[in-house]
Amino acid sequence: MSRWGFVGRTDELNRLLSAVTGAERRGIFFSGNAGIGKSRLLREGMAALPRDGYAVWTIAASATTAALPFGGLVQVLPTEQPQGLSPAGILRWAVDVLQQQAAGRRIVLAVDDAHLLDPPSAALVHLVARSDNATVVGTSRDGEQLPLPIRALWTDGLVDHVELRPLPPAETTRLLSAILEGPVDATSADRLGRLSEGNPLLLRELVFAADRGELTRTYGIWKWTGRLELAPNLTDLIDVRIGQLTPGVRGVVELVAFGEPLGLHLLNQAADPVDVETAEERGLIAVEHDDRRANVRLAHPLYGEVMRRRCPVSRTRRLQARLAELLELVGKRRRDDLLRVAVWRLDSGTAQDPALLLDAARQAFARYDVPLATRLARAALDAGGGFDAAELLATILMFADRPDEAIGVLDAVATDIEGDRRLSRWLTVRGMVSYWGLSRESTVEEIAARRTTLTDSADQARVLAFEGIMRLHRLDTGIALRLGQTVLDRPAASVAARELARSTIAHLQAAQGQLHRSATAINRVQAEAGRWRADMPYLQLALELARGTRLALAGDLAGIDAIVADEFADLAGAGDFRLGTGYLAILQAYAARLRGQSDAALRTSLGACAVLATSRVYAGLAQAERAQAAALRGDAAQAAEAMAEADRTHAPGMIVLYPWLEQARGAVLAAGGDVSGAVKHLNGLADRLRADGFAGHEVHVLHDLVRLGQPTAPLGPTCSDGGRRTVAQRLTELSERVDGLLPPLLARHARAAAGGSADELLAVADGFDALELTVYAAEATATALDRLRRRRSPAAAAARERLAALLGRCDLVRTPALQAGSPALSDREWQVARLAADGVTSRVIAERLYLSARTVENHLQRIYGKLGVAGRAELRAALRAIPGHDGSDGG
Ligand SMILES: Nc1ncnc2c1ncn2[C@@H]1O[C@H](COP(=O)(O)OP(=O)(O)OP(=O)(O)O)[C@@H](O)[C@H]1O
Ligand SMILES: [Mg+2]
Numbered sequence: 001m002s003r004w005g006f007v008g009r010t011d012e013l014n015r016l017l018s019a020v021t022g023a024e025r026r027g028i029f030f031s032g033n034a035g036i037g038k039s040r041l042l043r044e045g046m047a048a049l050p051r052d053g054y055a056v057w058t059i060a061a062s063a064t065t066a067a068l069p070f071g072g073l074v075q076v077l078p079t080e081q082p083q084g085l086s087p088a089g090i091l092r093w094a095v096d097v098l099q100q101q102a103a104g105r106r107i108v109l110a111v112d113d114a115h116l117l118d119p120p121s122a123a124l125v126h127l128v129a130r131s132d133n134a135t136v137v138g139t140s141r142d143g144e145q146l147p148l149p150i151r152a153l154w155t156d157g158l159v160d161h162v163e164l165r166p167l168p169p170a171e172t173t174r175l176l177s178a179i180l181e182g183p184v185d186a187t188s189a190d191r192l193g194r195l196s197e198g199n200p201l202l203l204r205e206l207v208f209a210a211d212r213g214e215l216t217r218t219y220g221i222w223k224w225t226g227r228l229e230l231a232p233n234l235t236d237l238i239d240v241r242i243g244q245l246t247p248g249v250r251g252v253v254e255l256v257a258f259g260e261p262l263g264l265h266l267l268n269q270a271a272d273p274v275d276v277e278t279a280e281e282r283g284l285i286a287v288e289h290d291d292r293r294a295n296v297r298l299a300h301p302l303y304g305e306v307m308r309r310r311c312p313v314s315r316t317r318r319l320q321a322r323l324a325e326l327l328e329l330v331g332k333r334r335r336d337d338l339l340r341v342a343v344w345r346l347d348s349g350t351a352q353d354p355a356l357l358l359d360a361a362r363q364a365f366a367r368y369d370v371p372l373a374t375r376l377a378r379a380a381l382d383a384g385g386g387f388d389a390a391e392l393l394a395t396i397l398m399f400a401d402r403p404d405e406a407i408g409v410l411d412a413v414a415t416d417i418e419g420d421r422r423l424s425r426w427l428t429v430r431g432m433v434s435y436w437g438l439s440r441e442s443t444v445e446e447i448a449a450r451r452t453t454l455t456d457s458a459d460q461a462r463v464l465a466f467e468g469i470m471r472l473h474r475l476d477t478g479i480a481l482r483l484g485q486t487v488l489d490r491p492a493a494s495v496a497a498r499e500l501a502r503s504t505i506a507h508l509q510a511a512q513g514q515l516h517r518s519a520t521a522i523n524r525v526q527a528e529a530g531r532w533r534a535d536m537p538y539l540q541l542a543l544e545l546a547r548g549t550r551l552a553l554a555g556d557l558a559g560i561d562a563i564v565a566d567e568f569a570d571l572a573g574a575g576d577f578r579l580g581t582g583y584l585a586i587l588q589a590y591a592a593r594l595r596g597q598s599d600a601a602l603r604t605s606l607g608a609c610a611v612l613a614t615s616r617v618y619a620g621l622a623q624a625e626r627a628q629a630a631a632l633r634g635d636a637a638q639a640a641e642a643m644a645e646a647d648r649t650h651a652p653g654m655i656v657l658y659p660w661l662e663q664a665r666g667a668v669l670a671a672g673g674d675v676s677g678a679v680k681h682l683n684g685l686a687d688r689l690r691a692d693g694f695a696g697h698e699v700h701v702l703h704d705l706v707r708l709g710q711p712t713a714p715l716g717p718t719c720s721d722g723g724r725r726t727v728a729q730r731l732t733e734l735s736e737r738v739d740g741l742l743p744p745l746l747a748r749h750a751r752a753a754a755g756g757s758a759d760e761l762l763a764v765a766d767g768f769d770a771l772e773l774t775v776y777a778a779e780a781t782a783t784a785l786d787r788l789r790r791r792r793s794p795a796a797a798a799a800r801e802r803l804a805a806l807l808g809r810c811d812l813v814r815t816p817a818l819q820a821g822s823p824a825l826s827d828r829e830w831q832v833a834r835l836a837a838d839g840v841t842s843r844v845i846a847e848r849l850y851l852s853a854r855t856v857e858n859h860l861q862r863i864y865g866k867l868g869v870a871g872r873a874e875l876r877a878a879l880r881a882i883p884g885h886d887g888s889d890g891g
Contacts (some may be wrong), residue, residue, distance in 0.1 A: 003283075004178035006044045008171035009037065012164065012593055016045035019160070020054070020108050020135050027129060028135040029114070029154060032164035033235055034302055035201025038139035041164065045137070046110050055102035057109050059125075060297065061116035063304060064260050067343060069369035070094075072111075072121035075096070075261070075290060081366075082530070089529070090367060094124050095131065107131070111138035113152045113301060114302050122147035129158045139164075166198025173291050177199055179207055180215075180222045188224035195232070201300060205237040208283075238306045244692075245284075248275035253284050256296055257307040258316070259323045259340075259395035259850060263330070264294035270326050320348035327731045339363055342841035343372070346379050354385035361392055365537070370400050387426070388418050394429050395537065401614045403437025424459035427451070428466045433537065436617050439651045444470045462488075465500040469542055472504050473656045477692070480504055499525045503539065507546035511659070513696035513738030518550045541617075544580060552626035553696040555742040557772050560591040565621045582612035582622060589625050593632055596774040596810030601629035609645075620650025621657050624664035631664075631671035631777065634814030641667040659689060666704055670816050679708055686730075687716060695738050702731045703746040707779055707817045711754040728754045742771070749780055758784040762799065769806070778806040779817035785881065786820070789868030796868050803878035822882045823866040832859045833867075837876040 012030070019028040030038050046056055057076050065071030070081075098107055109128050111117065117125065126149035129136040136159060140146055154161040167175060172193040176184050184192075196203035206226075208217065214226040244254065252271045256262055256279075264287055267276055276296075279285045286299045298304045311319070324344035327337055342360030345351040361376035377385075377393035390413040397406035410430045417423050427447050435443040444467060451463040468483035487493050487501035506521035525543050532539055550557040564584055585608035593601035605626040612619045615730075623646035630638035646661055662685045669678035682705050689698040703712065705727045714724035725733070728750035735743035745767045752760040761784035766775035781803045788796040807813070825833060828849075835845045841862070844854045864871065867878040877880055 004175075004181070006040065007175040007178055008167055009041055009044075010215060012041055012162070013045055013048070014158075016041065016046060017138060019137055020045075020049060020106075025135050026157075027138075027153070027159035028160050029138050029140065030164045030424065031140045031142055031161065033142050033199065035199050035300070036164050036166060038164055039086050040200070042110055042137065042139055043656060046108070049108065053105055054108050055098075055105040057098070058112065059110065059121075060112045060261075061114060061118075061121070062260055062297070062301065063116060063308070064258065066116045066118050067372075068336055069118055069120045069364060069367035069372065070124075071123060071336060072117040075295075081117070086324075090120070091124055091127055095127055096127065098134075099131075102133070107134035109134065109136045109138075111136065113141065114138045115140045115144035115146050115519065116301075117147055117150065118369075119147055119149075120369070120751060122149040125150065126152060126158075129153055140806055145680055154805075167200060168198065169193050172196065172198050172200075173205065176207070177222075179204055182217065182220055182222055184222040184224075188222065192224055199234070201302070202232075202234050202237070205234060205241065206232070206285075208241060209237050216604055228693045235302060235306055238302055242303070242306055242310070246275070246278075248272055249278050249284075251283070252276050252279045253298070253303060253365060254311065254315075254319055255323065256285050256298055257304040257311075258319050260297045260304070261295040262297075262323075264296050266330055267296050270322065317348040317350075320344040321350045324350065329763070342376055346375060351379045352383055353390060354380045354383040357383055358385050358389055358392065360870045361396075362534075363387075365392070365396055366534070368398060371411060374400060387413050387418075388424055391425055391429055394433060398429075398433050398437055398538070400725070401437075403433050406433045406437060420454045420459045423450075424454055424462045425457075426761055428461055431463075431466055431470070435473075435653055436651075439653050441474060441653055444474065444476075457490055457492035458494055461490045465493070465497040465504070468501055469504040470653075472508055473653055475655050475658075475692070481508060484508075489733050494535065495528055496532040496539060499528050499532050500536065500539050503542040503546045505548055507542070507656075510550035511656075511694045511696050513553070513694075513699070513734070513743075515550055515554050515696065515739035518546065522547045522550065540580060541583070544583055548583060552587065552590055553700070554740045555594070555771055555773060556740075557591045559586050564588050564591075577870075582608050583613070583618055585611065586618065586622050588626050589629060593625075593629050594773050596632075596773060596778065596806075596813050598629060598633045598813055599811040601632065601744045602626065605629050609642075616649070616651040617654060620646045620654065621660055623649060624661045627664045627668050631667040632811050632815060634671060636668075636672040639671045643668045658696060659685070659701070663697075663701055663704065666701070670708060671814075675708055675816055679705065679710055679713070682708070683713075683715060690716060695734055699731060699734050699738050699746055702727050702734070703749065703776075705774075706731070706746070706750045706753050707815065709753075709817070709820060711750045713828070726754070745771075749776070752780070753783060755806060758787045758793070758795070758799070761787070762802070765802070765806075771799050774806055774809055776817065778813070779815060780808065781806060782818050782820075782822065782881075786822075789823075792868065797874055800874070800877050800881045802868075804877050807881065821866075825863065825866060829859055829863050831868075832856060833863045833875060833879060836860060836863075836872055837879050855862050 016028055019026060029039060032038055043058075046058055049056060053698070059072055059076060061072040063372055065074065070077060072293035073094070078097060081090070107128065110123060111125055114122070114125070121160035125136060128134045136153065140150070153159045154395035169206060173184065173189040176189050176192060192203060194205055196206060210224065210226055214224060216223050216225070242250065245253065249273065252267065252275045255267060255270055276285075280287060283299050285296050287294055287296050308316070309391060321344065324341045327341050338356070339360050342351070342357055345353070345356070351357055357376050361373050361380055363367055363374035364376055373396050374393070377389060377396055381393055390409050394409045396404040397403070397409065400606075407430065410426065411431070414426070417426050427450055431443050431447045434440045450468055451467065454460045454463065460771070464483050465487045468480050468487065471477075471483065472480035484501040484505045487497055493501075502521050502525050506518045506525070509515075509521065522543065547563065551563070564587065585604050589601045589605035589608060592598075592604060605622060607625055608622040609619070612622045623642050627639045627642035627646060630642055643665055646664065650657075650661060662681070666678045666682040666685065669681055682701055686698055686701045686705070687696070689701060705711070711728045712726050715727050715730055716725055718724055728747070731743070731747040731750045735747040745764065748767070749764045752764050761780050765777040765780035765784065768780060781799060784797040785796060785803055788799055831849060832845060835848070838843070842853055842856045845851070846856045849856070867875070869875060869878050
């Protein structure tokens, strides 16, 4: 772009190159002030890379691309984006495209001005950085807000982060000579160097700003006689330069400032080609060629900033309208052109074509840019888009947690509904908003009544599928199942209606413990996604809930990890897809909790609560999960507080989730010390689940009773033999009905706890450990250890080691089962035990604690007895096996 050669920056360039070609292959990001030379460094670095073996993409984000989803990557991604993908699906598709084009070469993604990336592009860059065969390098300007996925590049250690310093004086002088194409006298170089403070752009603008008389060349040596004493402001300098342009050249820079990247052919149609050339010669714009066409960009982003700031609103609008016209005239070619035209029309107040706006809104929504999609859909409606625009806008508003507005939009077109097809769509969207968004349970009856007026079988099926899933959510499970089956049996039903019905049934099957059938159904819905997504995007939520329920009930933590990684839960915020992101976070917290990672469980569930705070759909579930995490840590106060929040926020229309909330309530009671209250509560819950046929949930609740020391407690109704079953018996019975590896293990735990050997308990612990159910494994081991200790068995030492190892993998965990078996030491005993475990002799302990040596000995004997150890050698491990104590904290 610049006519002069690259000066200095040897170290930085080497670091950049070795980031790509070196062994470690960790990328690097440079940040620094405007004009300090970041973009140039990046460009030189990429140009210096060896041609073979690397697939290099350079992305220049800009203020204009920042407004469009994937605008930053428009030059990298293919024209056609497949339809019907989830946010994660789009990201995965984009990564696949890059991988394909790289064809085995190492991917290098160079991102200039990463602070200007639109959210989905930022998410994609992050994802590429995570792939094994890719390196991401880039720049960002100081003082600008960075998209989270970009900041996470260095906080996650995927790239190094370096501040680019000003050029040192000697290099500034060389740069000056390079710009002026000749040597510069020492005093002038010194003065300009100091004024510019080593900022190359400022230096360059100072030179450009110089009047004829101020910059003279004698005997080949340049001399500057300008009278500036204070360093001028860079933007002021640019301001002055732009102010001096002829109207024609200025018009060119303006068009580029609002429309970059702009096709050269288009610019040449809009402006006099002579002016375009002049702008290029003066270093204001730059033409870059990619394989498809020549694009024009500003030579420096500051020109755009100054230009846009100087441009009055009325002129800005005229320019945007002009750009839209031009692009419409030459024909929209790139994938982004439709969106660009629509946004220009919107911004310039010339949005009159509802079809264009509606198309653009769909495109924005398909890329999960909820805010932009909302604006476009609303404009489409205002422009007379009628029913279709209203339907789309209401759907988007529902996703954005704005149900009241959604209802308003739908009701305003209620009189425009022509024909059954539209009526069925209107009923379902309105029903969804009203049931889940506004918690109006009567919705079910309303749509059921209006359904009967529909004559077409497909239209009916759509409404039936909705009625079915609503019924499931309010626990009319029998009817829900029947309706779902009816839809599946109707050949006329659309793919979306059918798959919605299948999701409903899959959810129910999971709750009932038919986990295999549920999995099959869920996979099928997923496989059909391409055929239902455009028609019914919200089906994604039903699918996720069914799948999450199944994975959680199966105790399939690896499965949860896989979907969380797959859906990039942490990145999906890019699309403002709150319900989806929030639900995944709940699952993630659940998995962390069962692994004993109580810090992560608490943090993640808190995050879920925050994301879901404004929605009535999953807020209660998120709070219940937080209550569980707090209970696991023995934090009774927070557990109780979260449970109260769960009760306050839980929507009546989500009653199908009651097993999770009530299970949490049991844990909260126990954490608060009310174990008998917890047992009573869980007993009642088990009865209710049995009555509802939710065997998948019931096994978990029964296992909670085992964990509270109740394996032999009687339960449920009196049987034909006149007695009642015990918890262990009922679990054994259910383990034959509920699918998967987990139920038999839970039942075995119950039997072992009821009277089995310590060895059996340890075997059960191994089983749990293999499934990464670390908390359960530790609890079973603790029970075994307690038994061995009471018998003064020599096997206690090994069990103690195992318990210590399991607890060592957990964060703070304090459950009743772990406390129950653990010996109670007094404060004094703790002090003595910890010192002794650290190898302090009895004599020194006595001195430190102001005790007699004899008293210390007595304490130690008592401690050995309580812990069941033979002597000092085993003390350290024994202390580590006491939950909540790693032998170092306050005891
Ligand atoms: N080491 C160098 N050698 C030669 N020219 C340079 C050097 N560094 C920067 N320049 C020139 O200085 C000008 C400003 O540099 P550049 O565009 O890289 O700044 P930047 O840090 O990217 O600024 P911004 O944050 O505004 O994007 C450009 O014209 C560039 O070519
Ligand atoms: Mg730059």
